[in-house]
Amino acid sequence: MSEPTTTGPLTQPHARATPSATAAAGGLAARAAGLDAADPLASVRDRFELVADEVYLDGNSLGPPTTRVMERLSDVVGREWGRLGIRSWDGSGWWTAPERIGDRVGALVGAAPGQVVVGDSTSVNVFKALVAAVRMAPEGRDEILVDAATFPTDGYIAESAARMTGCHVRPVPAAEIGAAAGERTAAALVNHVDYRSGRLHDLPSVTAALHAAGALAVWDLCHSAGALPVALDADGVDLAVGCTYKYLNGGPGSPAYLYVRRALQPRFDSPLPGWNSHADPFGMAPAYAPGDGAVRGRVGTPEILSLLALDTALDAWDGVAVADVRAKSLALTDFFLECVDALVPAGRVESVTPQEHAERGSQVSLRCHDAGEVMRVLLERGVIGDHRRPDILRFGFTPLYTRFADALQAARVLADVLEGTP
Template sequence: MAEALDAADQLAGIRAWFVLDETVYLDGNSLGALPMTVPGRIEDVIRRQWGALRVGSWAEEGWWTAPERIGDRIAPLVQAASGQVVVGDSTSVNLFKSMVAAARMAAADGDGRREILVDGTMFPSDRYIAASAARMTGCTIRPVEPVRIPAAVSDRTAAVLMNHVDYRTGRLQDLPFLTACVHEAGAYAVWDLCHSAGVLPVGLDEHGVDIAVGCTYKYLNGGPGSPAFLYVRRDLQDRFDSPLPGWNSHAEPFRMKAEYEPATGVSRGRVGTPDILSMLALEAALEVWDHLSIDAVRTKSLALTDFFLECVAAYVSPGIVEPLTPAVHAERGSQVALRCPDAAEVMTRLIEAGVVGDVRPPDVLRFGFAPLYVGFGDVERAARVLARTLSEVAVPSGS
């Protein structure tokens, strides 16, 4: 079965773009594999651009404009027009800028909105950042389960922060519906796309998302610590009041004026000097997308996760694992989460056997399926190794 699926896979050839070995790598939702284009590009950046051209590379090699240029390369992957995405800083920093800016826009609207709602299932760091933004802007913060957001938004709501894909379970939230609910209440919708950018269509422009952030080291394969991205809808950019008004986002950064004057457009989302080595590694990694459509990637993602769930059901003894990831395609990202006893020990043994995933305490095995380099043979092998490992380690739930 796996052999036939691999033979019919139209994206199978993309695997050759990556540095891989015999390991089944199912942790692309933590750190994407290394694209072949990156090492040579970074050697050029270091030896020629930095080593020979030195400071001249800011102009001659386009270092200064890299945040916007690379943002425009990411924009089609999240279905946004050019000029709305800028690359730089970390996800947390961009999230802080976004939440403060959203709260400030709500305050400027003049209707007394002082509550920020946050997705109650979100990655903890997002909540920490949102709480800090709330303190800074005089707002209160309230965690709400995503399913309850439509009933929770009100005329008190300034902004709502939501994760597109739940980092633990892989559940895909209904971005069009929830964004519409937030807008109907007169609030601003901010989305974290860390677990969706690069594996499924997002539709930022189509669905009128206000602000979004995302990392680039997962499914965009930008490398460890690669810079994050920030999307600000075009009609909101002149109102985006960043709490970190660095010199890079100044209208005239080289005039060294004492007073801050924000740049026009999405560039006002910049802060300080960009990390050029990581930035240009990301740019090289994104070249693979010149040959791909996000819809084709989504189709393979669903096929891979379907096949894994089928293999797990076929090979694993009943009652040992409980799938947490929804079976319904419209509710699934590109990972599969399984609850089982002794999850940490199981994953340790899986990695020793050449199948790499990760664990989310206390009992969740997490497998991320990066369609650009994971094949159906990988999936079947992973399920067989999982079944063997579980038979040695785990005890059926309820026994």
């Protein structure tokens, strides 16, 4: 969501485009058309419900619905719930949905089946993962490292987990976490992609450094899953969490997921032992006995309506290779930055997103004076991004439905808005 602003409307007249700017725009338009024509993912756009005449660049916050989700939910409500009722827990596969859909998410983050469960919120899953990581760490370790620029919830949860486990939290820049880990470090919680800047952190190297120090690695994949390749198994990640309403398009508030590396599952001691994760959930025993495998990450009754909406949303990935998504993501963000450089008045914005591909996620963040008001006008003009206080314009690029023509249109409107502001 864009942040509120107290400044007035942008009312100054727009500057007239110079011949050189007009020529640059024409060349960029031809480039965009050629890139879109050659795009191997172009047809995937038809799997999404998009608003005509809008450029939607906020999929890093909330993805749009897929074309089949309404039909699926109508069937779930009308038939599975309305006619079959409670019989759908078995007959319609509701009970096993968290693990079944977890395996579909796992395929997008490099996790073999049986290690991902879908359910609860990202915040709840961060809490489960971090407390469990500390409990699995070697004796005598009382330090949790946290990405100093982390999304606030992760920091709040880390502080709570530390209080519960007798640890203290030490904030460290994400790039320095591996080097900072020592003999007292139990675990580290790191964001794979920084939510403000779009900087991609080195998951394999940081994970290896944490392991060398005897600590566990917990990764937040909210801004990377569905946007770029993730190899949880191959890179030896211990635990990971992520949301499903961004690049996975599960819908507002769709349930998050939890990854627990198979080798750690017998030792995974959840701080939230609910009846759904019991070895015999319908035995109703007074004493808790954890189930086997990914089911240990469950707590209470699954969120069936949103789970099944997510299940349908994941159909958009049929036949799609994550490597193609990454290639298009980098090409889109490169092209958008080129368009901004060519069209936006000099000195009005500054990219805080890394130029290097190895350090870039799938968004572009621009520092801009009066960013809140600029984003308000962009929204009015059909370019949907968001604002992070105090001065960041964020534009998320989702390769499954974003075109190069969209990137050019967003830069054109941004230039037009900024030409009319001091």
